[in-house]
Amino acid sequence: MTDTANNNNAHLDQQTTSNGHLQDKLVKDSIAHSQNISAQVRQNQIPNTVVSEKLTKDSSNRTNDFTQVQDLPTGTPQGQQTTMPVNNTSHNTANSTNNTVDSNVNNNINNGISNSLHNATGQATIQTKKTTLFNQRDDINNPHTPDTDGNEETHFGYKTVNKAEKQARVADVFTSVAKKYDIMNDLMSFGIHRLWKRYAISLSGVRSGQHVLDIAGGTGDLAKVFSREVGRNGHVVLSDINAAMLEVGRERLINAGCNNVDFVLANAETLAPFDDESFDLVTISFGLRNVTDKDAALKAMYRVLKPGGRLLILEFSKPVFEPLSKAYDLYSFTALPIMGKLIANDAESYQYLAESIRMHPDQQTLKQMMQQAGFENCDYHNLTAGIVAVHRGFKA
Structure with a gap:
């Protein structure tokens, strides 16, 4: 039995290494391609009209990258879950809302590409400071605006910012680190994040034929496993704001x-x-701490769950062993930014990530927030002495 486990682990390690090499190659190819185009534009080797046509074509193709929501399959009840009758009027309203959402996303994509074109050709001057400019494409459907929230403030790491600004700031961080996100996760956690995710999946209760929503799923670690577990008759939606x-x-x-x-x-x-x-099943892994209004997010998760459905939150939390907590702080605020600079060429984003962990609610507070959102039978499981915790809740 031990030999079999060792063989499986060796196979997984080999597969992870192979995927890592492939991802690095793709990243290098993409960077080299972008640099070549930028160099040619600066040297006036490519007319601006040609660049514009290419980016417009890329924009058109990109809008088809992600699933149109109205094309998602309709879920079926599983076990104790039941579905409510669909009202035709509300269904039509939902479709109208979906089309509006898709239109907003496409507009943001085009705006982001337009800004990139202006920056490349020198037709417009754009500041690049993270505090003033963000990729509009990532700032989708922001419920916080100066009109709705005024000058109300919240935290961005240890900084204080207007609520209307936080979503775009977080978007800028993850746009910067996306290509090296998986590699940095392995380095920062010494690979332990894979064990945390395995344990969380073991608590999910996912079964064949079910429909799963993985929020802030990013590079798809959990969604990949859920895809296998739900099988042909099931379905997984990998969702992210970025x-x-x-x-x-x-x-x-x-x-x-x-x-x-x-x-x-x-x-x-x-x-x-x-x-x-x-x-x-709804899951969110290492994403909740970046949400501006966590209470609103928990209520939204409750809304999209079927009766009897389960919410699973995997997130950094508060260490329960004081000596470990001090060592963890030292590591987070010294080693992480250094690794971020060396590997991802972005120390500032990893400084924010370390700070965001400290600003996230502790285990008991998050449990109470889940209960206030309507979830029942809530509990949590500390991992690595509370550095990470898995929270569960159920919709009655």
Whole structure:
């Protein structure tokens, strides 16, 4: 039995290494291609009209990268779960909302590409400071605006910012780190994040034929496993607010042959593209701490779950062993930014990630927030002495 486990682990390690080499090659090829185009533009070797036509074509193709929400399959009840009758009027309203959401996403994509074109050709001057400019494409469906929230403030790591700004700031962080996200996860956690995710999946209760929503699923670690577990009759939606992260996950899962997964840009605070009571399982892994309004996000998760459905949250938390907590702080605020600079060429983003962990609610507070959102039988399981915790809740 031990030999079999060792062989399986060796196979998984070999597969992970192979995927890592492939991802690095794809990243290098993409960077080299972008640099070549930029160099040619600067030297006036490519007329601006040619560049414009190419980017417009890329934009047109890109809008088809992610699943149109109205094309998602309708879920079926599993076990104790039941579905409510669909009202035709509300269904039509939902479709109208979905079309509006898709239109907004496409507009943001085009705006982002237009900004990139202006920057490359020198036709417009764009500041690149993270505090002032963000990729509009990633700032989708932001429920916080100066009109709705005024000058109300929240935290961005240890900084204080207006609520209307936080979503775009977080988007900028993950757009920056997307290509090296998986490699950095392995380095930062010494590979332990894989064990955390395995344990979380073991608590999910996922079964064949079920429908799963993985929120802030990024590069698709959990969605890849869920795809196998739900089988041909089941379905998985990998959702993320950040297009750069979702693109990495999409490429990875398609290459892995996961043909029962859709990829949808969505805001965790509203989950606007998804109908009520449409999923048996909702998961969010290392994403909740980046959400501006966590209470709103928990209520949205409750809304899209079927009765009897389960919410699973895997997130950094508060260490329960004081000596470990001090060592963890030292590691987080010294080693992480250094690794971020060396590997991803971005120390600032990893400084934010370390700070965001400290600002996230502790285990008991998050459990109470889940209960206030309507979840029942809530519990949590500490992993690695509370550095990470898995929270569970059920919809009655």
